[in-house]
Amino acid sequence: KQEVTQIPAALSVPEGENLVLNCSFTDSAIYNLQWFRQDPGKGLTSLLLIQSSQREQTSGRLNASLDKSSGRSTLYIAASQPGDSATYLCAVSGTASKLTFGTGTRLQVTL
Amino acid sequence: KAGVTQTPRYLIKTRGQQVTLSCSPISGHRSVSWYQQTPGQGLQFLFEYFSETQRNKGNFPGRFSGRQFSNSRSEMNVSTLELGDSALYLCASSVRTGELEQYFGPGTRLTVT
Numbered sequence: 001k002q003e004v005t006q007i008p009a010a011l012s013v014p015e016g017e018n019l020v021l022n023c024s025f026t027d028s029a030i031y032n033l034q035w036f037r038q039d040p041g042k043g044l045t046s047l048l049l050i051q052s053s054q055r056e057q058t059s060g061r062l063n064a065s066l067d068k069s070s071g072r073s074t075l076y077i078a079a080s081q082p083g084d085s086a087t088y089l090c091a092v093s094g095t096a097s098k099l100t101f102g103t104g105t106r107l108q109v110t111l
Numbered sequence: 112k113a114g115v116t117q118t119p120r121y122l123i124k125t126r127g128q129q130v131t132l133s134c135s136p137i138s139g140h141r142s143v144s145w146y147q148q149t150p151g152q153g154l155q156f157l158f159e160y161f162s163e164t165q166r167n168k169g170n171f172p173g174r175f176s177g178r179q180f181s182n183s184r185s186e187m188n189v190s191t192l193e194l195g196d197s198a199l200y201l202c203a204s205s206v207r208t209g210e211l212e213q214y215f216g217p218g219t220r221l222t223v224t
Contacts (some may be wrong), residue, residue, distance in 0.1 A: 030163035032211050043115075044215040048194050051211060056182055089154065097144050097208055 002027045002094055004102035012108045013080055021075040021105045025092035028068045031093040035064050035075050038087045038104070047088075048075070080109045113138065115204050115216035123222045129190040132219045136183050138206030140164075141184040144213065145177060148199040157200075160185050161208035189221075197223045 156169040160179035203213040
């Protein structure tokens with residue numbers, strides 16, 4: 001059974017800092033990995049999707065890497081801003097559309 | 112293009128009642144998946160529908176059921192509600208089953224008293 005863990009559970013950083021969020025999964029036979037953002041009480045916004053054959057994806061200040069063999073992914077956020085404050089979730093899919101989610105990292109960027 | 116819509120956004124029900132939640136996918140998307148999010152269990156997969164057929168099912172009791180209509184809209188039903196069913200229910204749509212990227216709706220917040 002796939003298990004996804006995210007570290008740290010919560011993180012508070014001052015504006016402007018670069019930061020790294022970690023995601024690990026137990027079964028390396030994944031189809032793809034997605035990073036999502038969730039604002040309080042809201043749905044999920046897809047940030048980056050990495051296919052199993054890819055090593056990384058970039059979008060603006062975000063960069064996500066994937067190491068399938070070690071079961072790890074990182075989300076790098078450059079020059080953090082208060083608007084980046086949210087919960088970040090990683091999710092892997094082993095088959096079809098079923099996503100297994102991590103526990104999330106709650107990020108707060110302070111002024 | 113309109114995103115995934117879910118109705119109602121908020122719902123309060125009493126234990127023992129049943130509830131039906133609705134999800135309209137993005138136009139042209141034919142796969143709809145449902146997830147339950149609770150503080151204790153996080154986000155868990157309920158089921159996926161594609162072309163009016165259930166393609167995948169999570170580990171939830173039979174009180175949780177769903178269906179999909181010919182226009183790809185999906186409904187989820189929970190019978191005999193329990194306090195533990197209080198959660199944010201999210202649906203996600205994709206072009207087809209097995210599609211890489213899924214787009215999530217804003218969710219329905221269900222409170223069972």
